[in-house]
Amino acid sequence: QPAAPPGGAPALDKVAFGTNWVAQAEHGGFYQALADGTYRRYGLDVTIMPGGPQANNRILLPVGKLDFYMSANTLQAFDAVEQNVPTVVVAAMFQKDPQVLIAHPGAGIERFADLKRLNLFVSKEGMASYFQWLKAEYGFSDAQVKPYTSNAQPFLADKRSAMQGYVTSEPFAIEKQSRIRPLVFLLADQGFSSYSTLIETRRDLVENKPGLVQRFVDASIIGWYTYLYGDPSAGNALIKRQNPEMSDELLAYALERMKTAGIVDSGDALAMGIGAMTDARMTAFFASMVKAGVVKPTVDFRRSYTLQFVNKRVGIDLRPKN
Amino acid sequence: MSSPAVVALRAVTKAFPNGTRALDGLDLTVRRGEFLSLLGPSGCGKSTALRLIAGLSRPSGGAVVWGDGAPKAAPARGDLGVVFQEPTLMPWASVAANVRLPLQLTRRADVAEPRVRAALARVGLDGFAEAYPRELSGGMKMRVAIARALVTDPALLLMDEPFAALDEITRFRLDNALLGLWQELGKTVVFVTHSVFEAVYLSTRIVVMTPRPGRVAADIAIDAPFPRSETFRTSAEFAALCRTVGGALADAMGETFA
Amino acid sequence: MSSPAVVALRAVTKAFPNGTRALDGLDLTVRRGEFLSLLGPSGCGKSTALRLIAGLSRPSGGAVVWGDGAPKAAPARGDLGVVFQEPTLMPWASVAANVRLPLQLTRRADVAEPRVRAALARVGLDGFAEAYPRELSGGMKMRVAIARALVTDPALLLMDEPFAALDEITRFRLDNALLGLWQELGKTVVFVTHSVFEAVYLSTRIVVMTPRPGRVAADIAIDAPFPRSETFRTSAEFAALCRTVGGALADAMGETFA
Amino acid sequence: MPPVGAPAEADEARPWRARLVRFGLPLLALALGCVAWELVVWVYAVPAYQLPSPLAVATTLVEDRALLFGSLLVTLETTAYGFALAVLGGAGLAILFSQSRLLETMLYPYAVILQVTPVVAVAPLLLIWLPQPVAVLACAWIVAFFPMLANTTLGLHSVDHNLSDLFALYGASRLQRLVRLQLPAALPMMLAGARIAGGLSLVGAVVAEIAAGSAGAGSGLAYRIAESSYRLNVPRMFAALILLSVAGMAVFGLLSLASWLILRRWHESALSRGP
């Protein structure tokens, strides 16, 4: 047990952790670990720097302004290799990418492939990632895409459209504001095999301070277990303090959806613990991205991640046994 | 005194917001066909009076009455020509375009070209039609302004020291040209000048004003017959009139300086 | 002719980019202590000559030579006062601030207040120190410009029709005030005017220029003794001189109009 | 009776009624706009998530006042600093350029580059090199400085050439010429530039917050807008937008008033108008 809390040792390592969006339940485990003192117990003094709609915190990781960064999907790790950016994925908190496509009920949409007939609101990031996969795998076309601006209004105004979203968030806002129960298609369930909410760090930290990295990964995993199965109120309180827009209702909804959709704790994580990654998944996802033309086949994707810090069943006993 | 009034200032007062009283109880009637010169110390309100007649400023007290007082008596646009004390040319337009302006504004652009040429020739600027104001000397700018005032052939001309910036020879020629126009075409002219000689040479009547606030100090009829020429200018009558007017001006100014 | 040259224009030519030749071979020497008047038709290059002397423009040909030609002979700043043909006041500054400007620019702001007051009093504008240029009449603006030129007490004064916009009484007073300054303080003055009378009354020498392109047409010494006064102005000698100068001007203009 | 349509005279005193109109009318116009908006929402039964009614927005404004006004203060602070930097920086650059044709020719292209560079693109780079609060200000500055630079440059070059000659005559130093001639002459245009920069500073503060801003407790209006929009809390988004608009109008109004106070004694644009 490398990360046994050094009882009463006063010197904490200062660590900056950047997320890719404002504080929300999708970051719950991290806030939980910060709020309930898990990071502190692992000798870490963590600062969480939230991202935002136009902010790109990711570049701050390789230049040393951040020590860890929460990236949205596996694709970004391939890009880092391609661009010779010395970062590496050390854990994947979400086994399933929470990315969904949302459609209006009663618009004749029954199967996922029916979405091809609709206008699709897709963000720039989406265009650069999953949408290429949708084109290659399902035959979606650029012509149906309209810009998504982090806002559901254009979708609500157009019955013959679908929009992207997170399973944990947009369906709730739509239901609440428009009183329709939208159709929700989780891309992960359609074969999109990216991990999500990955922890990236710099290669030099992996090489020179593996203990620090391990402690951060382990404490984060414990944070996620606690957030999912324990009492999430400390994490939620911190989220609300950082983002006053957040309501208890939404936090509860998102947590519920993460559990029921198996976003965090499913698949390999069931046996190996939250954060699990496997070479097989990575290889399969890489192949699908090459096929979609998003990544060059020459990219040495194995350099994008390391299994050194995960698959150790850390905290797995925090999961209720039933 | 038999001809009808064109316009009358009745007990006109003009006070500016900063407190300056430029005019105080000015009574002045301009009669059809007369050549009326205003003479007075610097800052006494001559330009102010001209602006009031031109309708560019409203009196603070008293009234400006046109003709018999009927609304229609006010001159139609283009029937009034004004030469301001400053040339007031459009810097972005050529000399010809500046002179053409009144014709365009009164929608007589069709007859413009020959008229513009004639007006420029009259002030001796034939060769400068295409020049821009900044390429002209001070006197030339003023002559452009005069040409512009003449180009609509207005019945009433208000001229504020039009020839002050001109050499004597050019000035005499323009004096004569103006007199010719006035006589032939029966215009009415209100003329501000600082030259007693010029006033006497040109006018049928000279009004001398007091220092600020301006009022009428003397009203002197110049009865010498027209056409006037060098003969008149060198006559004893002319010299006597100049002395009278000069005396009236000196009296009006009294011991005050400005 | 015995006093040394202050500045000389030697065969000076000035052509503008639009092709106008304003001056062509102008030779003119200004001697210490003289009161030199330039007389000439409108547009003949008088203002251009003054700008060349003031160093505001460079000759296209010929040279402007100061004193004996040594570099130090050029006047120090503030030793040269200029009254432009237009008042050229700063619209954002009060009358007093406009007059104070040359003292500030030549770093003599410490002595400014009494000098500014004195200069304004000299031109009869005591009450208007706090007024803004737009609140002044045409003649008053020009007087502010004159006060500004006088305020540094310059050794050489260049004046471009300074009194053209003034009534005769004010003009005579300023004529006399200027003569007084010139005599008492031994200034050198180059004076542009259109008034033959004024030129004769004030000058020690009158240069009459030809129409554009300007050259010297006549160079007439006025030898009447100083101080001059009403007596001189009404003398037969004065009248004769005026006729001579007027004749020279008419000759210079020949049959051309402008 | 004037012979022609008498022009508005600068020398006529303005009655108090004119002032009432001057200040009352915009408010009336805004009120009318609100009424029209309320009607549209009613008549077409527009759902709140698409266009909330003014009443709903007003309610939100009152209910969320602590949150919203807190954010407003944060944004206004950035705006104030950004505006000050834009005015000083824009005018300062223009002055620098006016002193040396060489500098101007060499550096103006860089100013243009700064103007056309989208803030969202450079924000991450700025964050690399600068501490975050400085990066936010730099973003706000980039958005707002150029109008000040362009207008000041034009103003400094539009000096009356006779006055310019007068200054040359008295051997005015560069500093004297700048302070006593060029800057006063440029003032009307600089103030127009400042009026443009005022609004842009607000936009800049918002864009900077979005692109480089801190999330968390001290977040400004931009955050409120983006997050409310993302959460489909459209009434709150509108409430934030309205605060922003009111702030913008206040900034503009203050700058217009300042401009009028400074110019009223001599410049045509201020003489012919009221405060």
Next chain:
Amino acid sequence: MPPVGAPAEADEARPWRARLVRFGLPLLALALGCVAWELVVWVYAVPAYQLPSPLAVATTLVEDRALLFGSLLVTLETTAYGFALAVLGGAGLAILFSQSRLLETMLYPYAVILQVTPVVAVAPLLLIWLPQPVAVLACAWIVAFFPMLANTTLGLHSVDHNLSDLFALYGASRLQRLVRLQLPAALPMMLAGARIAGGLSLVGAVVAEIAAGSAGAGSGLAYRIAESSYRLNVPRMFAALILLSVAGMAVFGLLSLASWLILRRWHESALSRGP
């Protein structure tokens, strides 16, 4: 020998050398900038993802030319339309306002609101109510129109009052006064406004693309920049940014040239300078 520092004379012909300097110097300055940049990257061994070297960027520019220049064209098209709309709309509004004090007082607040409203906030609303290409143009317009409005307004109100009197005297109609007096007098300020709007139109096109822009095949530079940034392809991001800068300088240069050609015969600002 002039007694004092002789001022630059407008009536002196400009030698060809001056022109060379005028056009060569900015290029030299930019070249120097590139050299300095290359040196910094070398000396400090800055990695490409932090700051790519100019050479790396140039290489990317050549390699990805098809992609990047295609995007440039898309953005330039939006810019051109946005600029045209901003100039026409800004000047048009200013003209409208100058014709009616009532309209001005009532509508100016709305113009200010438009200026300070962050495009990213209104884009979704515009996308609802307008077809997408129109929404993009509306966004670009919102970013760029205000400088034109503000400068034209000042220009229209800065008419010489003597000239204004002259027009009143001849009973000039509103249209005549506008066309023959106010617009020519306002021209220098309008052209300065257009120079500001030129750069802003480019920014506006980019912001509009980001906020409401087309994704998909025909994407502009904004999309390239955002995508490159997201994909950590920093050299390509810089290449796109440089295309944007060059486009901005070209727009600015063209507008400056146009301004000089229009004003050179009479306005101080153009007389005292070169093209």
